[in-house]
Amino acid sequence: MTKLLRADLTRMRKTKGFWVCVILSFALSVLNSLIFVPDIRTAENTANQILSGTSNSLVLIAIFTALFLGTDYSQNTIRNKMIIGSNRTAIYFSNFLTVALGAFVISLAEDIPAIAAALFGKSFGMTANEFAFQMFIIVCAVIAMSAVFTLLGMLITAKSANTAISIVAAFVLSLGAAIIMDLLAQPECMNDFIITEDGFEETENLVPNPMYIKPGIKRDILTAVNDVLPTGQIMQLEAGNLHNKEFMPLYSFGVLAVSTAVGVMVFRRKDLK
Amino acid sequence: MENKIVLGMYDIDVRIPRSEPVFGVGYERSQHCRYEKRHITGRLERYVFSAIFAALYLGADYTGGAIRNKLILGNARARIYFSNLITVSAGGLIYFAAQITVILGLGHALGGRISEPLSPLLLDILVDLCAEVAMCSIFTMIGMMISSKAKIVAATILTMIVMTYGSFGLISMLDEPELRNKVELDANGYYYATEDTEPNPRYLKPGTKRDIIAAACKILPTAQELQIEEHYDISDKCFLPLYSLSVLAVTTAAGVAVFRRKDLK
Numbered sequence A: 001m002t003k004l005l006r007a008d009l010t011r012m013r014k015t016k017g018f019w020v021c022v023i024l025s026f027a028l029s030v031l032n033s034l035i036f037v038p039d040i041r042t043a044e045n046t047a048n049q050i051l052s053g054t055s056n057s058l059v060l061i062a063i064f065t066a067l068f069l070g071t072d073y074s075q076n077t078i079r080n081k082m083i084i085g086s087n088r089t090a091i092y093f094s095n096f097l098t099v100a101l102g103a104f105v106i107s108l109a110e111d112i113p114a115i116a117a118a119l120f121g122k123s124f125g126m127t128a129n130e131f132a133f134q135m136f137i138i139v140c141a142v143i144a145m146s147a148v149f150t151l152l153g154m155l156i157t158a159k160s161a162n163t164a165i166s167i168v169a170a171f172v173l174s175l176g177a178a179i180i181m182d183l184l185a186q187p188e189c190m191n192d193f194i195i196t197e198d199g200f201e202e203t204e205n206l207v208p209n210p211m212y213i214k215p216g217i218k219r220d221i222l223t224a225v226n227d228v229l230p231t232g233q234i235m236q237l238e239a240g241n242l243h244n245k246e247f248m249p250l251y252s253f254g255v256l257a258v259s260t261a262v263g264v265m266v267f268r269r270k271d272l273k
Numbered sequence B: 001m002e003n004k005i006v007l008g009m010y011d012i013d014v015r016i017p018r019s020e021p022v023f024g025v026g027y028e029r030s031q032h033c034r035y036e037k038r039h040i041t042g043r044l045e046r047y048v049f050s051a052i053f054a055a056l057y058l059g060a061d062y063t064g065g066a067i068r069n070k071l072i073l074g075n076a077r078a079r080i081y082f083s084n085l086i087t088v089s090a091g092g093l094i095y096f097a098a099q100i101t102v103i104l105g106l107g108h109a110l111g112g113r114i115s116e117p118l119s120p121l122l123l124d125i126l127v128d129l130c131a132e133v134a135m136c137s138i139f140t141m142i143g144m145m146i147s148s149k150a151k152i153v154a155a156t157i158l159t160m161i162v163m164t165y166g167s168f169g170l171i172s173m174l175d176e177p178e179l180r181n182k183v184e185l186d187a188n189g190y191y192y193a194t195e196d197t198e199p200n201p202r203y204l205k206p207g208t209k210r211d212i213i214a215a216a217c218k219i220l221p222t223a224q225e226l227q228i229e230e231h232y233d234i235s236d237k238c239f240l241p242l243y244s245l246s247v248l249a250v251t252t253a254a255g256v257a258v259f260r261r262k263d264l265k
Helices: A002-014 A016-039 A046-051 A054-074 A077-083 A088-118 A128-155 A159-184 A217-228 A230-239 A245-269 B046-063 B066-072 B077-109 B118-145 B149-175 B208-219 B221-229 B237-261
Strands: A189-196 A199-208 B179-185 B191-199
Touching: A002 A054, A002 A088, A016 A054, A016 A088, A016 B149, A046 A088, A046 A128, A046 A230, A054 A077, A054 A088, A054 A128, A054 A159, A054 A230, A054 B149, A077 A088, A088 A128, A088 A245, A128 A159, A128 A230, A128 A245, A159 A217, A159 A230, A159 B046, A159 B149, A217 A230, A217 A245, A230 A245, B046 B066, B046 B077, B046 B118, B046 B149, B066 B077, B077 B118, B077 B237, B118 B149, B118 B221, B118 B237, B149 B208, B149 B221, B208 B221, B208 B237, B221 B237
Parallel strands: none
Antiparallel strands: A189 A199, B179 B191
């Protein structure tokens, strides 16, 4: 296991794609901060600015994971690993730990420019403890997501298909979380509207909002999914509207445990030819 | 005019919600998205499919070594490039047709009717078609320049995402008002907007920078798509297909030039 891990870490260090993802993550964050510059002197809540870039780096993490794990299959090195007597569980865990470290580095590269920009702000808008806790939630969510990407990367043998599926998964999970949050945030009532020649016009009377989800099983399920999904947690952090935040690292750990357990089980039985 | 049922009511909206800070720029979200008028055009999601299809299709030539067979048969490289471009664009147009068919078919089956006069709608469809072809030509250029299938997949999807987010950012930069309401803290620690206005530091003054951004918003196919989706009042909309065609011309010229010199081993 140690040898495998050492080999994987060296390979990650030598993978160009990894450093491209780190640099892109850094560059996107610099761009993000530069756009934020006009507001920086009067900005009241710069902490939120730091937290709100994570979803950009998720796609990069998906790309890195897919390229890194796919190489084992495309170059057939996975068979070499088996031949020297490593067992499949060790291969899986070593890959997961490497990928999790890579994901952490990519999200760190995303945070550094944002933190630098935040230091120029008027006020941080958050106590140090609170900020540290929210960063901890993000790290847990990122690691849970890399467990999900590892699951995909270890089970799908074709590198290009895996790349496409991982990126789409990152997208779908982020958008899905955003849609769920959007649904939960719908107000119960809304202003009625009438249709005029120029289009829609709002009136004063309130009508029930058809998009509002009434308290009940459906709402409970959506709330739970929103809290458990790592992307849902990231979206909530970005919106600055946290629900159940004490449990979030635990939920992330649960996602990690479930996806790794499923991954190891299926990978053990996988036909590697 | 009485059949003004909104077609888009039946069309689940799966775009990036507008409240999400995109490049640090916040958006106001409409609470009435269900009643918002939605065109059958301006659906950005299909670019994801186009990107994946283009990458898998073009990458297969390299992994299978088929590209060398094509060359051995005596095909000029430019011809290989063009035939790939046409195939990828045809794929993109099929996605486009499928999308319109589903939205129109489902919408109509559920009782929706097109609320627009037909000619602006047809113009929008034309703009969309040209934007789709322009995007496909960008994907083809990327696919012909890189030799590894997995890297092509990553590069095309990443390009698509960066272009989409970039267009969001650029459009919202142009949208910034010149003045904004001052925000103050009340006794309970909540922010509220006062009646006083102050100059908006994000406002782009008329000048070269604004002109460049405005031009980019017209030329980028993703920006065209977003503006049509959001019913922006685009001045001289009929020129947008021409911009798309110029994107097609430039990317294809660059792609052919690079591909001619590429070492195919």
